[in-house]
Amino acid sequence: MTFEASERVAGVPPSGIRRFFEIAEEYDDIISLGVGEPDFAPPWAARDAAIASLERGQTSYTANRGMAELRERIASFADRRYGLRYDPDEEILVTSGASEAVDLAFRAFLDPGDTVAVAQPCYISYAPGVQFAGADVLDVPTRAADEFKLTREALESSGAADADVLVMCYPNNPTGATMTREELKPVAEFAREHDLLVFSDEIYSELSYEHDHASIATLPGMRERTVVFNGFSKAYAMTGLRLGYALAPPEAIETMNRIHQYTMLSAPTTAQHAAVEALESCDDEVREMRDQYDRRRNFVLSRFEEMGIDCFPAAGAFYAFPECPWDDSDEFAEALIEDQRVAVVPGNVFGAGGEGHLRVSYATSLGDLKEAMDRIESFIG
Amino acid sequence: MSDREEILALLRENARYSTEDLARQTGLDAEAVEAVVEDLESEGVIKGYQAVVNWEKVEPERVRAAVELNVTLDRETGYDDIAERLAKFPEVQGLRLVSGDYDFAMEVEGDSMSQVSRFISEKVAPVPEITQTVTHYIMESYKERGVEFGDGHDDDRLSISP
Numbered sequence: 001m002t003f004e005a006s007e008r009v010a011g012v013p014p015s016g017i018r019r020f021f022e023i024a025e026e027y028d029d030i031i032s033l034g035v036g037e038p039d040f041a042p043p044w045a046a047r048d049a050a051i052a053s054l055e056r057g058q059t060s061y062t063a064n065r066g067m068a069e070l071r072e073r074i075a076s077f078a079d080r081r082y083g084l085r086y087d088p089d090e091e092i093l094v095t096s097g098a099s100e101a102v103d104l105a106f107r108a109f110l111d112p113g114d115t116v117a118v119a120q121p122c123y124i125s126y127a128p129g130v131q132f133a134g135a136d137v138l139d140v141p142t143r144a145a146d147e148f149k150l151t152r153e154a155l156e157s158s159g160a161a162d163a164d165v166l167v168m169c170y171p172n173n174p175t176g177a178t179m180t181r182e183e184l185k186p187v188a189e190f191a192r193e194h195d196l197l198v199f200s201d202e203i204y205s206e207l208s209y210e211h212d213h214a215s216i217a218t219l220p221g222m223r224e225r226t227v228v229f230n231g232f233s234k235a236y237a238m239t240g241l242r243l244g245y246a247l248a249p250p251e252a253i254e255t256m257n258r259i260h261q262y263t264m265l266s267a268p269t270t271a272q273h274a275a276v277e278a279l280e281s282c283d284d285e286v287r288e289m290r291d292q293y294d295r296r297r298n299f300v301l302s303r304f305e306e307m308g309i310d311c312f313p314a315a316g317a318f319y320a321f322p323e324c325p326w327d328d329s330d331e332f333a334e335a336l337i338e339d340q341r342v343a344v345v346p347g348n349v350f351g352a353g354g355e356g357h358l359r360v361s362y363a364t365s366l367g368d369l370k371e372a373m374d375r376i377e378s379f380i381g
Numbered sequence: 382m383s384d385r386e387e388i389l390a391l392l393r394e395n396a397r398y399s400t401e402d403l404a405r406q407t408g409l410d411a412e413a414v415e416a417v418v419e420d421l422e423s424e425g426v427i428k429g430y431q432a433v434v435n436w437e438k439v440e441p442e443r444v445r446a447a448v449e450l451n452v453t454l455d456r457e458t459g460y461d462d463i464a465e466r467l468a469k470f471p472e473v474q475g476l477r478l479v480s481g482d483y484d485f486a487m488e489v490e491g492d493s494m495s496q497v498s499r500f501i502s503e504k505v506a507p508v509p510e511i512t513q514t515v516t517h518y519i520m521e522s523y524k525e526r527g528v529e530f531g532d533g534h535d536d537d538r539l540s541i542s543p
Contacts, residue, residue, distance in 0.1 A: 015543075024540035024541050032538075032541065035538050035542050036542045039538070123543060125543065173543075298406050298408050302405035370402070
Protein backbone atom coordinates (compact mmCIF):
# COMPACT_ATOMS: atom_id res chain seq x y z
CA MET A 1 0.00 0.00 0.00
CA THR A 2 1.35 3.43 -0.87
CA PHE A 3 0.07 6.95 -0.30
CA GLU A 4 -1.50 7.10 -3.69
CA ALA A 5 -4.45 9.46 -3.84
CA SER A 6 -7.83 7.78 -4.08
CA GLU A 7 -9.51 8.06 -7.44
CA ARG A 8 -11.92 10.63 -6.04
CA VAL A 9 -9.11 12.85 -4.79
CA ALA A 10 -6.86 12.29 -7.79
CA GLY A 11 -9.69 13.39 -10.05
CA VAL A 12 -9.85 16.81 -8.43
CA PRO A 13 -7.25 19.33 -9.63
CA PRO A 14 -5.48 21.62 -7.13
CA SER A 15 -7.29 24.87 -6.44
CA GLY A 16 -6.68 27.48 -9.13
CA ILE A 17 -6.48 30.05 -6.38
CA ARG A 18 -3.48 28.34 -4.82
CA ARG A 19 -1.15 29.27 -7.65
CA PHE A 20 -1.99 32.95 -7.26
CA PHE A 21 -1.68 32.69 -3.53
CA GLU A 22 1.86 31.41 -4.04
CA ILE A 23 2.72 34.21 -6.46
CA ALA A 24 1.28 36.81 -4.10
CA GLU A 25 3.29 35.39 -1.21
CA GLU A 26 6.53 36.15 -3.09
CA TYR A 27 6.03 39.88 -2.55
CA ASP A 28 5.58 41.79 0.67
CA ASP A 29 4.36 45.08 -0.81
CA ILE A 30 1.18 43.84 -2.41
CA ILE A 31 -2.18 45.55 -2.27
CA SER A 32 -4.49 42.59 -2.32
CA LEU A 33 -7.91 42.70 -3.91
CA GLY A 34 -7.83 38.91 -3.87
CA VAL A 35 -9.22 38.34 -0.41
CA GLY A 36 -12.52 36.59 0.15
CA GLU A 37 -12.99 37.62 3.73
CA PRO A 38 -14.02 40.78 5.58
CA ASP A 39 -11.35 43.25 6.65
CA PHE A 40 -13.35 44.07 9.78
CA ALA A 41 -13.02 42.39 13.17
CA PRO A 42 -16.04 40.66 14.70
CA PRO A 43 -18.25 42.97 16.81
CA TRP A 44 -16.86 43.39 20.33
CA ALA A 45 -19.97 41.92 21.94
CA ALA A 46 -19.41 38.67 20.06
CA ARG A 47 -15.71 38.65 20.92
CA ASP A 48 -16.51 39.33 24.58
CA ALA A 49 -18.96 36.44 24.61
CA ALA A 50 -16.29 34.14 23.20
CA ILE A 51 -13.76 35.33 25.79
CA ALA A 52 -16.26 34.99 28.63
CA SER A 53 -17.12 31.45 27.58
CA LEU A 54 -13.44 30.53 27.67
CA GLU A 55 -13.01 32.12 31.08
CA ARG A 56 -15.89 30.02 32.34
CA GLY A 57 -14.22 26.97 30.85
CA GLN A 58 -17.09 26.26 28.47
CA THR A 59 -15.04 24.22 26.07
CA SER A 60 -16.81 20.88 26.10
CA TYR A 61 -18.70 19.43 23.16
CA THR A 62 -22.15 20.81 22.57
CA ALA A 63 -25.14 18.89 21.24
CA ASN A 64 -24.31 17.49 17.79
CA ARG A 65 -26.79 19.85 16.20
CA GLY A 66 -25.40 22.85 18.07
CA MET A 67 -26.36 24.61 21.30
CA ALA A 68 -30.12 24.78 21.70
CA GLU A 69 -29.91 28.50 22.48
CA LEU A 70 -28.00 29.15 19.28
CA ARG A 71 -30.42 27.14 17.15
CA GLU A 72 -33.29 29.14 18.62
CA ARG A 73 -31.53 32.41 17.79
CA ILE A 74 -30.78 31.22 14.26
CA ALA A 75 -34.43 30.24 13.78
CA SER A 76 -35.59 33.62 14.94
CA PHE A 77 -33.00 35.50 12.84
CA ALA A 78 -33.83 33.55 9.65
CA ASP A 79 -37.53 34.22 10.16
CA ARG A 80 -37.09 37.91 11.00
CA ARG A 81 -34.68 38.70 8.18
CA TYR A 82 -35.73 36.36 5.36
CA GLY A 83 -39.06 34.81 6.23
CA LEU A 84 -37.41 31.38 6.53
CA ARG A 85 -39.27 29.41 9.19
CA TYR A 86 -37.44 26.41 10.60
CA ASP A 87 -37.89 24.44 13.80
CA PRO A 88 -34.76 24.86 15.95
CA ASP A 89 -35.08 21.30 17.30
CA GLU A 90 -35.34 19.43 14.04
CA GLU A 91 -34.57 21.64 11.09
CA ILE A 92 -31.29 23.40 11.95
CA LEU A 93 -27.78 21.97 12.04
CA VAL A 94 -24.87 24.09 13.30
CA THR A 95 -21.64 23.26 11.47
CA SER A 96 -17.95 24.18 11.30
CA GLY A 97 -18.41 26.92 8.76
CA ALA A 98 -20.97 26.91 5.98
CA SER A 99 -18.39 24.88 4.04
CA GLU A 100 -18.94 21.89 6.30
CA ALA A 101 -22.69 22.18 5.80
CA VAL A 102 -22.20 22.15 2.01
CA ASP A 103 -19.91 19.13 2.25
CA LEU A 104 -22.38 17.29 4.49
CA ALA A 105 -25.19 17.88 2.04
CA PHE A 106 -23.12 16.51 -0.84
CA ARG A 107 -22.12 13.41 1.06
CA ALA A 108 -25.54 12.89 2.60
CA PHE A 109 -27.58 12.95 -0.58
CA LEU A 110 -25.29 12.02 -3.48
CA ASP A 111 -24.44 8.61 -4.85
CA PRO A 112 -21.94 7.74 -7.56
CA GLY A 113 -23.55 8.47 -10.87
CA ASP A 114 -25.69 11.31 -9.54
CA THR A 115 -25.38 14.62 -11.31
CA VAL A 116 -25.14 18.00 -9.65
CA ALA A 117 -25.87 21.09 -11.70
CA VAL A 118 -23.67 23.92 -10.44
CA ALA A 119 -24.49 27.50 -11.38
CA GLN A 120 -21.15 29.06 -12.30
CA PRO A 121 -18.98 31.07 -11.87
CA CYS A 122 -19.12 30.15 -8.21
CA TYR A 123 -17.21 29.57 -4.99
CA ILE A 124 -14.35 27.23 -5.76
CA SER A 125 -15.31 24.39 -3.41
CA TYR A 126 -18.63 23.16 -4.84
CA ALA A 127 -17.29 21.12 -7.77
CA PRO A 128 -14.54 19.40 -5.74
CA GLY A 129 -17.10 18.71 -2.99
CA VAL A 130 -19.40 17.00 -5.48
CA GLN A 131 -16.48 14.96 -6.82
CA PHE A 132 -15.34 13.97 -3.32
CA ALA A 133 -18.86 12.62 -2.84
CA GLY A 134 -18.43 10.53 -5.98
CA ALA A 135 -20.99 12.36 -8.08
CA ASP A 136 -20.60 14.28 -11.34
CA VAL A 137 -20.66 18.01 -11.88
CA LEU A 138 -22.74 19.57 -14.63
CA ASP A 139 -21.63 23.12 -15.47
CA VAL A 140 -24.45 25.63 -15.71
CA PRO A 141 -22.69 28.76 -16.94
CA THR A 142 -24.35 32.08 -16.20
CA ARG A 143 -23.61 34.99 -18.50
CA ALA A 144 -22.54 38.59 -18.05
CA ALA A 145 -25.41 39.51 -20.37
CA ASP A 146 -27.80 38.11 -17.72
CA GLU A 147 -25.87 39.88 -14.97
CA PHE A 148 -24.68 36.42 -13.91
CA LYS A 149 -28.17 35.55 -12.68
CA LEU A 150 -29.32 31.97 -13.04
CA THR A 151 -32.03 31.73 -15.69
CA ARG A 152 -34.38 29.01 -16.81
CA GLU A 153 -32.72 29.17 -20.24
CA ALA A 154 -29.28 28.50 -18.75
CA LEU A 155 -30.67 25.51 -16.86
CA GLU A 156 -32.41 24.12 -19.92
CA SER A 157 -29.56 24.59 -22.36
CA SER A 158 -27.02 22.99 -20.03
CA GLY A 159 -29.14 19.88 -19.53
CA ALA A 160 -29.90 20.47 -15.87
CA ALA A 161 -33.31 18.87 -16.31
CA ASP A 162 -31.62 15.49 -15.90
CA ALA A 163 -29.60 16.48 -12.84
CA ASP A 164 -30.43 15.41 -9.28
CA VAL A 165 -29.32 18.51 -7.43
CA LEU A 166 -28.91 22.19 -8.27
CA VAL A 167 -26.26 24.21 -6.39
CA MET A 168 -26.56 27.98 -6.41
CA CYS A 169 -25.08 30.88 -4.45
CA TYR A 170 -26.67 34.35 -4.33
CA PRO A 171 -25.39 36.92 -3.50
CA ASN A 172 -22.60 35.35 -5.48
CA ASN A 173 -18.90 34.85 -5.00
CA PRO A 174 -17.16 35.79 -7.34
CA THR A 175 -19.55 37.90 -9.44
CA GLY A 176 -21.42 39.91 -6.81
CA ALA A 177 -24.66 39.02 -8.58
CA THR A 178 -27.89 38.81 -6.59
CA MET A 179 -31.34 37.51 -7.47
CA THR A 180 -34.68 38.99 -6.56
CA ARG A 181 -37.66 36.93 -5.54
CA GLU A 182 -39.16 37.44 -9.01
CA GLU A 183 -35.97 36.28 -10.71
CA LEU A 184 -35.86 33.17 -8.51
CA LYS A 185 -39.37 32.07 -9.51
CA PRO A 186 -38.49 30.46 -12.87
CA VAL A 187 -35.55 28.67 -11.23
CA ALA A 188 -37.84 27.31 -8.54
CA GLU A 189 -40.37 26.31 -11.17
CA PHE A 190 -37.66 24.43 -13.07
CA ALA A 191 -36.53 22.65 -9.88
CA ARG A 192 -40.09 21.57 -9.10
CA GLU A 193 -40.82 20.44 -12.64
CA HIS A 194 -37.68 18.31 -12.83
CA ASP A 195 -37.70 17.20 -9.21
CA LEU A 196 -34.33 18.69 -8.32
CA LEU A 197 -33.06 19.18 -4.81
CA VAL A 198 -31.68 22.71 -4.40
CA PHE A 199 -28.63 23.52 -2.29
CA SER A 200 -28.70 27.27 -1.81
CA ASP A 201 -25.60 28.90 -0.36
CA GLU A 202 -26.73 32.19 1.17
CA ILE A 203 -23.62 33.02 3.18
CA TYR A 204 -23.59 36.57 1.73
CA SER A 205 -27.29 37.18 2.46
CA GLU A 206 -26.61 40.14 4.75
CA LEU A 207 -24.55 41.80 2.01
CA SER A 208 -27.29 42.53 -0.49
CA TYR A 209 -27.22 46.23 -1.40
CA GLU A 210 -29.94 46.89 -3.93
CA HIS A 211 -32.84 44.87 -2.56
CA ASP A 212 -33.70 42.65 0.40
CA HIS A 213 -32.18 39.21 0.16
CA ALA A 214 -34.61 36.60 -1.16
CA SER A 215 -34.20 32.91 -0.38
CA ILE A 216 -35.41 30.37 -2.90
CA ALA A 217 -36.64 28.24 0.01
CA THR A 218 -39.44 30.75 0.63
CA LEU A 219 -41.00 30.17 -2.80
CA PRO A 220 -43.98 27.83 -3.06
CA GLY A 221 -43.07 24.15 -3.04
CA MET A 222 -39.38 24.84 -2.44
CA ARG A 223 -38.96 24.48 1.31
CA GLU A 224 -39.31 20.69 1.12
CA ARG A 225 -36.62 20.34 -1.55
CA THR A 226 -34.09 22.96 -0.45
CA VAL A 227 -31.13 23.03 1.91
CA VAL A 228 -30.14 26.60 2.82
CA PHE A 229 -26.56 27.25 3.95
CA ASN A 230 -25.55 30.30 5.93
CA GLY A 231 -23.08 31.25 8.62
CA PHE A 232 -21.22 33.91 10.55
CA SER A 233 -18.10 34.40 8.43
CA LYS A 234 -19.23 37.20 6.17
CA ALA A 235 -21.90 39.19 8.02
CA TYR A 236 -20.12 39.10 11.37
CA ALA A 237 -16.53 38.93 10.08
CA MET A 238 -16.01 35.66 11.98
CA THR A 239 -14.26 33.65 9.25
CA GLY A 240 -11.67 32.04 11.51
CA LEU A 241 -14.22 31.02 14.12
CA ARG A 242 -15.58 28.53 11.59
CA LEU A 243 -19.29 28.60 12.24
CA GLY A 244 -22.10 27.98 9.80
CA TYR A 245 -25.45 26.26 9.65
CA ALA A 246 -27.88 24.44 7.43
CA LEU A 247 -31.64 24.91 7.31
CA ALA A 248 -33.65 22.05 5.84
CA PRO A 249 -36.61 19.74 6.48
CA PRO A 250 -36.21 17.32 9.44
CA GLU A 251 -35.32 14.27 7.37
CA ALA A 252 -32.54 16.18 5.57
CA ILE A 253 -31.05 17.55 8.79
CA GLU A 254 -31.27 14.10 10.38
CA THR A 255 -29.30 12.58 7.48
CA MET A 256 -26.67 15.32 7.43
CA ASN A 257 -26.31 15.05 11.18
CA ARG A 258 -25.59 11.34 10.82
CA ILE A 259 -22.29 12.26 9.11
CA HIS A 260 -21.66 15.35 11.26
CA GLN A 261 -21.97 13.38 14.54
CA TYR A 262 -19.27 10.94 13.46
CA THR A 263 -16.89 13.43 11.85
CA MET A 264 -17.09 16.88 13.45
CA LEU A 265 -19.22 15.85 16.47
CA SER A 266 -20.12 19.45 17.10
CA ALA A 267 -19.13 22.89 15.85
CA PRO A 268 -16.58 24.89 17.90
CA THR A 269 -18.13 25.71 21.26
CA THR A 270 -16.42 29.08 21.71
CA ALA A 271 -17.66 30.17 18.31
CA GLN A 272 -21.19 29.13 19.18
CA HIS A 273 -21.15 31.37 22.25
CA ALA A 274 -19.90 34.24 20.09
CA ALA A 275 -22.64 33.55 17.56
CA VAL A 276 -25.42 33.64 20.16
CA GLU A 277 -24.29 37.14 21.11
CA ALA A 278 -23.80 38.18 17.48
CA LEU A 279 -27.41 37.31 16.67
CA GLU A 280 -28.65 38.86 19.90
CA SER A 281 -27.03 42.26 19.82
CA CYS A 282 -24.91 43.03 16.77
CA ASP A 283 -27.39 44.24 14.14
CA ASP A 284 -25.95 47.76 14.21
CA GLU A 285 -22.40 46.57 13.55
CA VAL A 286 -23.57 44.42 10.65
CA ARG A 287 -25.41 47.41 9.18
CA GLU A 288 -22.34 49.61 9.57
CA MET A 289 -20.08 47.06 7.84
CA ARG A 290 -22.60 46.67 5.03
CA ASP A 291 -22.80 50.45 4.55
CA GLN A 292 -19.03 50.63 4.26
CA TYR A 293 -18.92 47.79 1.73
CA ASP A 294 -21.63 49.55 -0.22
CA ARG A 295 -19.60 52.77 -0.47
CA ARG A 296 -16.52 50.86 -1.56
CA ARG A 297 -18.60 48.96 -4.10
CA ASN A 298 -19.85 52.23 -5.58
CA PHE A 299 -16.29 53.53 -5.66
CA VAL A 300 -14.86 50.47 -7.43
CA LEU A 301 -17.68 50.22 -9.97
CA SER A 302 -17.34 53.90 -10.76
CA ARG A 303 -13.57 53.64 -11.24
CA PHE A 304 -13.95 50.71 -13.65
CA GLU A 305 -16.55 52.67 -15.56
CA GLU A 306 -14.16 55.63 -15.84
CA MET A 307 -11.42 53.31 -17.08
CA GLY A 308 -13.77 52.07 -19.78
CA ILE A 309 -13.77 48.54 -18.37
CA ASP A 310 -17.14 46.82 -18.52
CA CYS A 311 -18.26 45.76 -15.07
CA PHE A 312 -21.87 44.86 -14.49
CA PRO A 313 -23.33 46.45 -11.36
CA ALA A 314 -22.52 43.93 -8.65
CA ALA A 315 -25.32 44.13 -6.10
CA GLY A 316 -24.13 41.83 -3.34
CA ALA A 317 -21.24 40.13 -1.52
CA PHE A 318 -18.00 42.16 -1.66
CA TYR A 319 -16.74 41.47 -5.14
CA ALA A 320 -16.72 43.27 -8.45
CA PHE A 321 -16.33 41.07 -11.52
CA PRO A 322 -15.09 43.29 -14.34
CA GLU A 323 -14.25 42.10 -17.80
CA CYS A 324 -10.55 41.39 -18.15
CA PRO A 325 -8.80 43.84 -20.51
CA TRP A 326 -6.72 40.95 -21.88
CA ASP A 327 -7.94 37.74 -23.49
CA ASP A 328 -6.36 35.55 -20.84
CA SER A 329 -7.33 36.46 -17.27
CA ASP A 330 -4.57 34.24 -15.84
CA GLU A 331 -1.91 36.12 -17.74
CA PHE A 332 -3.38 39.48 -16.84
CA ALA A 333 -3.61 38.71 -13.12
CA GLU A 334 -0.06 37.40 -13.06
CA ALA A 335 1.32 40.42 -14.93
CA LEU A 336 -0.63 42.79 -12.68
CA ILE A 337 0.95 41.32 -9.56
CA GLU A 338 4.43 41.36 -10.99
CA ASP A 339 4.22 44.78 -12.56
CA GLN A 340 2.02 46.73 -10.16
CA ARG A 341 1.90 44.59 -7.02
CA VAL A 342 -1.88 44.42 -7.13
CA ALA A 343 -3.44 41.01 -6.58
CA VAL A 344 -6.77 40.10 -8.17
CA VAL A 345 -8.07 36.61 -8.94
CA PRO A 346 -8.56 35.46 -12.54
CA GLY A 347 -12.20 34.60 -13.25
CA ASN A 348 -11.49 31.19 -14.76
CA VAL A 349 -10.74 29.64 -11.36
CA PHE A 350 -14.41 30.03 -10.50
CA GLY A 351 -15.62 27.74 -13.25
CA ALA A 352 -17.50 27.98 -16.51
CA GLY A 353 -18.36 31.51 -17.54
CA GLY A 354 -15.61 33.00 -15.38
CA GLU A 355 -12.93 33.29 -18.06
CA GLY A 356 -12.54 36.77 -19.41
CA HIS A 357 -13.23 38.32 -16.01
CA LEU A 358 -11.40 39.21 -12.82
CA ARG A 359 -12.59 38.95 -9.25
CA VAL A 360 -11.84 42.18 -7.45
CA SER A 361 -12.57 42.11 -3.74
CA TYR A 362 -13.43 45.41 -2.08
CA ALA A 363 -13.13 43.98 1.43
CA THR A 364 -10.16 46.25 1.99
CA SER A 365 -9.68 49.86 3.08
CA LEU A 366 -10.73 52.65 0.74
CA GLY A 367 -7.21 54.05 0.82
CA ASP A 368 -5.81 50.78 -0.52
CA LEU A 369 -8.66 50.50 -3.00
CA LYS A 370 -7.89 53.95 -4.38
CA GLU A 371 -4.22 53.14 -4.74
CA ALA A 372 -4.93 49.74 -6.30
CA MET A 373 -7.40 51.17 -8.81
CA ASP A 374 -4.87 53.87 -9.77
CA ARG A 375 -2.28 51.19 -10.39
CA ILE A 376 -4.70 49.10 -12.47
CA GLU A 377 -5.52 52.20 -14.50
CA SER A 378 -1.87 52.94 -15.17
CA PHE A 379 -1.25 49.25 -15.97
CA ILE A 380 -3.88 49.06 -18.68
CA GLY A 381 -2.78 52.46 -19.96
CA MET B 382 -29.32 57.47 5.45
CA SER B 383 -29.91 60.76 3.63
CA ASP B 384 -27.37 62.18 1.17
CA ARG B 385 -26.45 64.81 3.77
CA GLU B 386 -25.87 62.23 6.49
CA GLU B 387 -23.89 60.01 4.18
CA ILE B 388 -21.61 62.80 2.99
CA LEU B 389 -21.17 64.02 6.53
CA ALA B 390 -20.18 60.52 7.66
CA LEU B 391 -17.68 60.22 4.83
CA LEU B 392 -16.13 63.64 5.51
CA ARG B 393 -15.82 62.79 9.19
CA GLU B 394 -13.99 59.67 8.10
CA ASN B 395 -11.69 61.57 5.77
CA ALA B 396 -12.10 65.29 5.08
CA ARG B 397 -9.71 65.02 2.16
CA TYR B 398 -12.01 62.87 0.07
CA SER B 399 -12.29 64.71 -3.21
CA THR B 400 -15.66 65.63 -4.64
CA GLU B 401 -15.13 62.84 -7.15
CA ASP B 402 -14.37 60.31 -4.40
CA LEU B 403 -17.52 61.33 -2.54
CA ALA B 404 -19.53 61.10 -5.73
CA ARG B 405 -18.17 57.64 -6.50
CA GLN B 406 -18.99 56.32 -3.06
CA THR B 407 -22.44 57.80 -2.74
CA GLY B 408 -23.52 57.31 -6.33
CA LEU B 409 -24.41 61.02 -6.61
CA ASP B 410 -23.00 63.22 -9.33
CA ALA B 411 -20.22 65.68 -8.54
CA GLU B 412 -22.51 68.75 -8.72
CA ALA B 413 -24.93 67.24 -6.22
CA VAL B 414 -22.09 66.45 -3.82
CA GLU B 415 -20.75 69.98 -4.06
CA ALA B 416 -24.21 71.42 -3.41
CA VAL B 417 -24.67 69.29 -0.30
CA VAL B 418 -21.22 70.21 1.03
CA GLU B 419 -21.86 73.91 0.40
CA ASP B 420 -25.15 73.69 2.27
CA LEU B 421 -23.51 71.92 5.20
CA GLU B 422 -20.82 74.61 5.34
CA SER B 423 -23.13 77.57 5.00
CA GLU B 424 -25.49 76.21 7.65
CA GLY B 425 -22.56 75.86 10.04
CA VAL B 426 -22.98 72.09 10.27
CA ILE B 427 -19.43 71.67 9.02
CA LYS B 428 -17.32 74.10 11.05
CA GLY B 429 -13.94 73.33 9.54
CA TYR B 430 -11.55 70.73 8.20
CA GLN B 431 -8.47 69.77 10.18
CA ALA B 432 -5.79 67.11 10.12
CA VAL B 433 -5.66 64.57 12.91
CA VAL B 434 -2.02 64.81 13.96
CA ASN B 435 -0.01 62.27 15.86
CA TRP B 436 2.26 64.80 17.59
CA GLU B 437 4.56 62.09 18.87
CA LYS B 438 5.83 61.70 15.32
CA VAL B 439 6.60 65.42 15.01
CA GLU B 440 9.81 67.09 16.11
CA PRO B 441 9.59 69.03 18.34
CA GLU B 442 6.52 67.35 19.78
CA ARG B 443 3.64 69.58 20.86
CA VAL B 444 2.68 69.40 24.52
CA ARG B 445 -0.97 68.98 25.27
CA ALA B 446 -2.95 68.97 28.47
CA ALA B 447 -6.49 68.20 29.55
CA VAL B 448 -7.48 70.83 32.10
CA GLU B 449 -10.39 70.58 34.51
CA LEU B 450 -11.91 73.91 35.54
CA ASN B 451 -14.31 74.70 38.33
CA VAL B 452 -16.13 78.01 38.28
CA THR B 453 -18.46 80.00 40.46
CA LEU B 454 -21.21 81.89 38.74
CA ASP B 455 -22.71 85.20 39.83
CA ARG B 456 -25.77 87.11 38.68
CA GLU B 457 -23.97 88.83 35.85
CA THR B 458 -21.76 85.99 34.66
CA GLY B 459 -22.91 82.72 33.11
CA TYR B 460 -21.07 79.70 31.72
CA ASP B 461 -21.26 81.16 28.21
CA ASP B 462 -19.51 84.35 29.31
CA ILE B 463 -16.63 82.43 30.85
CA ALA B 464 -16.42 80.10 27.87
CA GLU B 465 -16.33 82.98 25.44
CA ARG B 466 -13.41 84.52 27.30
CA LEU B 467 -11.44 81.27 27.51
CA ALA B 468 -12.12 80.19 23.93
CA LYS B 469 -10.40 83.29 22.60
CA PHE B 470 -6.99 82.13 23.84
CA PRO B 471 -5.13 80.51 20.94
CA GLU B 472 -3.65 77.94 23.33
CA VAL B 473 -7.14 76.55 23.97
CA GLN B 474 -7.85 73.87 21.39
CA GLY B 475 -11.03 72.50 22.92
CA LEU B 476 -13.51 73.70 25.50
CA ARG B 477 -16.60 71.91 26.73
CA LEU B 478 -19.07 72.38 29.55
CA VAL B 479 -19.41 69.02 31.22
CA SER B 480 -21.47 67.37 33.92
CA GLY B 481 -19.86 65.80 36.97
CA ASP B 482 -17.11 66.85 39.35
CA TYR B 483 -15.96 69.88 37.43
CA ASP B 484 -17.51 72.42 35.07
CA PHE B 485 -15.30 72.84 32.00
CA ALA B 486 -13.07 70.36 30.23
CA MET B 487 -10.42 72.32 28.38
CA GLU B 488 -7.75 71.10 25.99
CA VAL B 489 -4.61 73.18 25.86
CA GLU B 490 -1.69 72.95 23.47
CA GLY B 491 1.76 74.49 23.70
CA ASP B 492 5.41 74.14 22.74
CA SER B 493 6.58 73.04 26.18
CA MET B 494 5.26 72.01 29.58
CA SER B 495 6.47 75.27 31.09
CA GLN B 496 4.63 77.26 28.45
CA VAL B 497 1.40 75.36 29.12
CA SER B 498 1.87 75.73 32.90
CA ARG B 499 2.51 79.44 32.51
CA PHE B 500 -0.60 79.83 30.40
CA ILE B 501 -2.75 78.10 33.01
CA SER B 502 -1.31 80.04 35.95
CA GLU B 503 -1.07 83.46 34.29
CA LYS B 504 -4.06 83.53 31.94
CA VAL B 505 -6.61 80.99 33.11
CA ALA B 506 -6.36 80.83 36.91
CA PRO B 507 -6.68 84.62 37.32
CA VAL B 508 -10.12 84.67 35.64
CA PRO B 509 -12.22 85.78 38.61
CA GLU B 510 -14.94 83.14 38.29
CA ILE B 511 -12.48 80.24 38.09
CA THR B 512 -12.06 78.66 41.50
CA GLN B 513 -9.90 75.65 40.68
CA THR B 514 -7.79 74.23 37.85
CA VAL B 515 -6.42 70.69 37.57
CA THR B 516 -3.99 70.05 34.73
CA HIS B 517 -3.41 66.59 33.24
CA TYR B 518 -0.57 66.42 30.74
CA ILE B 519 -1.27 64.04 27.90
CA MET B 520 1.39 61.33 27.95
CA GLU B 521 0.35 59.21 24.99
CA SER B 522 -2.39 59.38 22.37
CA TYR B 523 -3.96 56.18 21.16
CA LYS B 524 -6.94 57.62 19.30
CA GLU B 525 -7.97 61.10 18.20
CA ARG B 526 -11.35 62.00 16.77
CA GLY B 527 -12.07 58.42 15.81
CA VAL B 528 -8.66 57.76 14.29
CA GLU B 529 -6.52 55.09 15.93
CA PHE B 530 -2.78 55.70 16.07
CA GLY B 531 -1.64 52.11 15.50
CA ASP B 532 0.66 51.54 12.53
CA GLY B 533 -2.33 50.44 10.44
CA HIS B 534 -0.46 47.58 8.77
CA ASP B 535 -1.85 44.71 10.77
CA ASP B 536 -3.78 43.03 7.95
CA ASP B 537 -2.58 39.47 8.24
CA ARG B 538 -5.17 37.94 5.95
CA LEU B 539 -3.98 35.71 3.15
CA SER B 540 -3.35 37.83 0.06
CA ILE B 541 -5.56 35.52 -1.97
CA SER B 542 -8.38 33.55 -0.42
CA PRO B 543 -11.57 31.79 -1.60
